[in-house]
Amino acid sequence: MSFISVRNLKFSYDEKQQLLDDVSFDINKGDYVAIVGRNGSGKSTLAKLLMGLESADGGSITIDGLELNEENIKKIRARMGIVFQNPDNQFIGATVRDDIAFGLENRCVSHEDMQNLVDRFAVKVGLENLLDKEPEALSGGQKQRVALAGVLAMQSDIIILDEATSMLDPRGRDTIKNLVRELHKDKSLTIISITHDIEEAYKADDCILLCDGRVCDHNKGKDVFKDAKRIRAIGLDVPFVGKVKEAFKEKGIFLEGDSEEEIVGELWQYTLKN
Numbered sequence: 001m002s003f004i005s006v007r008n009l010k011f012s013y014d015e016k017q018q019l020l021d022d023v024s025f026d027i028n029k030g031d032y033v034a035i036v037g038r039n040g041s042g043k044s045t046l047a048k049l050l051m052g053l054e055s056a057d058g059g060s061i062t063i064d065g066l067e068l069n070e071e072n073i074k075k076i077r078a079r080m081g082i083v084f085q086n087p088d089n090q091f092i093g094a095t096v097r098d099d100i101a102f103g104l105e106n107r108c109v110s111h112e113d114m115q116n117l118v119d120r121f122a123v124k125v126g127l128e129n130l131l132d133k134e135p136e137a138l139s140g141g142q143k144q145r146v147a148l149a150g151v152l153a154m155q156s157d158i159i160i161l162d163e164a165t166s167m168l169d170p171r172g173r174d175t176i177k178n179l180v181r182e183l184h185k186d187k188s189l190t191i192i193s194i195t196h197d198i199e200e201a202y203k204a205d206d207c208i209l210l211c212d213g214r215v216c217d218h219n220k221g222k223d224v225f226k227d228a229k230r231i232r233a234i235g236l237d238v239p240f241v242g243k244v245k246e247a248f249k250e251k252g253i254f255l256e257g258d259s260e261e262e263i264v265g266e267l268w269q270y271t272l273k274n
């Protein structure tokens with residue numbers, strides 16, 4: 001059985017709309033998986049279901065052999081960290097330091113280790129000068145950094161990021177994306193990233209596309225985004241590489257590459273030949 005297995009999940013907030021109709025997918029241990037879909041397609045709800053914060057109307061979720069139910073919920077939650085879409089819902093401490101440490105308090109970590117972890121991850125996300133501030137005084141992007149540091153400090157083996165960098169400026173977003181990629185390198189960390197960042201989804205190990213309450217595609221990011229027409233019809237944007245290929249296709253030049261480097265290579269070849 002795969003590491004995370006979601007089978008025939010059903011969920012609705014009210015009878016009028018079956019939000020998740022029949023969602024099934026598998027995630028391997030150590031993968032970096034992106035979940036994409038238009039606004040309102042139920043991505044944040046799916047994240048809450050995975051954490052056991054909402055309960056499904058049908059279907060099952062199994063994580064590392066444990067079915068998500070009343071009996072196992074504590075064990076499962078102890079291994080998962082989530083950064084919510086709206087970081088305001090995640091703050092309880094009087095200072096940034098308290099907030100980053102919050103998740104560690106339930107984890108039998110000594111005070112000294114806790115402070116070390118808080119300091120280490122505060123530096124990694126660029127918050128080292130804000131540790132004594134009140135969380136309420138921070139900007140949206142800074143709050144997202146605090147939430148992220150808190151989750152990373154827990155060193156969970158599964159992390160769910162729900163649009164976790166949406167409030168950061170492009171440079172801040174790149175820093176955080178690089179940090180997450182770096183942490184993911186040791187392959188014991190499984191990352192589920194719900195994202196509007198098409199470039200991130202394009203590069204993920206796997207990309208799950210949600211539409212109309214179901215998984216309408218689950219493939220390598222570059223394959224999910226191959227059909228630009230379909231992606232636009234779903235209401236999503238096309239990655240940069242796809243846009244470049246489309247533009248050249250209109251001029252009768254058919255590029256095959258899946259990355260910027262490959263496309264640049266092909267264009268050089270083309271230029272040299274002509």
Ligand SMILES: Nc1ncnc2c1ncn2[C@@H]1O[C@H](COP(=O)(O)OP(=O)(O)O)[C@@H](O)[C@H]1O
Nearest residue numbers: 013014019037038039040041042043044045046
């Ligand atoms: N707590 C809730 N109660 C009722 N409806 C909700 C609640 N949370 C979300 N919804 C509705 O469910 C739908 C999916 O929301 P959400 O899971 O946040 O989608 P996404 O994250 O893909 O944008 C939306 O129509 C939203 O308004």
Ligand SMILES: [Mg+2]
Nearest residue numbers: 043044045085
């Ligand atoms: Mg959402």
